[in-house]
Amino acid sequence: xxxxxQHNHHVILSEAASLELGCNYSYGGTVNLFWYVQYxxxxxxxxxxxxxxxxxxxxxxxxxxxxxxxxxxxxxxxPSVQWSDTAEYxxxxxxxxxxxxxxxxxxxxxxxx
Amino acid sequence: xxxxxxxPSWVICKSGTSVKIECRSLDxxxxxMFWYRQFPKQSLMLMATSxxxxxxxxxxxVEKDKFLxxxxxxxxxxxxxxxxxxxxxxxxxxxxxxxxxxxxxKLFFGSGTQLSVL
Numbered sequence: 594x595x596x597x598x599q600h601n602h603h604v605i606l607s608e609a610a611s612l613e614l615g616c617n618y619s620y621g622g623t624v625n626l627f628w629y630v631q632y633x634x635x636x637x638x639x640x641x642x643x644x645x646x647x648x649x650x651x652x653x654x655x656x657x658x659x660x661x662x663x664x665x666x667x668x669x670x671x672p673s674v675q676w677s678d679t680a681e682y683x684x685x686x687x688x689x690x691x692x693x694x695x696x697x698x699x700x701x702x703x704x705x706x
Numbered sequence: 707x708x709x710x711x712x713x714p715s716w717v718i719c720k721s722g723t724s725v726k727i728e729c730r731s732l733d734x735x736x737x738x739m740f741w742y743r744q745f746p747k748q749s750l751m752l753m754a755t756s757x758x759x760x761x762x763x764x765x766x767x768v769e770k771d772k773f774l775x776x777x778x779x780x781x782x783x784x785x786x787x788x789x790x791x792x793x794x795x796x797x798x799x800x801x802x803x804x805x806x807x808x809x810x811x812k813l814f815f816g817s818g819t820q821l822s823v824l
Contacts, residue, residue: 602747629815636710637799637815683750692738692803694813696750 595620597686599697606674607705614669614700616658616684623689626667628658629696632680640682643667644689654678676706708734710802712816719790720824727785727819729800735780736802740813741773744797756783790823797821 600615618624628640641652648660658669667684684697709732719725729739737758742750754775755763762775772794774786783802787794797820801813 597749636817637801639813692740692755693752694740694801695752696742698747698749 595686595688595695597684597695597697599682599684599700601700602698603701603703605703605705608676609673610704612669612671612674612678612702614682614684614702616667616669616697618665618667618684618686618695620665620686620688620695625687625689626658626660627685627687627694628652628656628667628669629683629685630680631683631699637683640669674702674704676704678702679704708732708802708804708814710736710800710814710816712800712819714819715817716820716822718822718824721791722789725787725790725821727787727798727800727821729783729785729802729816731781731802731804731814734802734804734814736783736804737780738803739777739783740801740803741775741783741785742799742801744799744818750799753785758783787821790821792823795821795823 596619598617626643629637630640631637641650643650643660651657656671660667681699681701683699685694687694711730713728739756741753743753744750753768756775756777758777764770777783799818800816
């Protein structure tokens, strides 16, 4: 079955702490991978994506994610979080060449000032 | 950046009534739009793919007669929840894929509609 699993539902960090949010997927075939972020009161917006090439992708606001094919993972990282990173983060996968996105359950990140 | 407008942002209705939710792409054409449903603490679940000028494609388990989708133009898709019941209460989100974008594509999301059926 096609699925995306985000193991951390809630994460609380202090400013300047390092962040890693886990994402694992189950999907047969080549995939494209995404991280979306939803800031309080705002739309979901794209943080970064992986289609092919370098498995370490960099996104906006200092975020990066690493695609590890052997582990079916696409973990999101940021070396030093800020209070403004408080948001909900969604990992998503899409079969290459399809338009059907499958989302994880999301991780709520709260950064304490 | 591209904007998707979803309206209304919240609606309360009586059981048995129908509710229409609109999803508009404001500054781009969207051949394909998607409707998602999200229950508290759960993932966004794809309900259907809305294709301009043709019938929507529904995911398994989604009642097409219950959730009517119309995508009559390149900038507008509507979702009508017919004869709504309390179990239809949920957060509905639309997204749009910009026409012509392939490997560089991304989805643009509406702000969602919180439906509460009394």
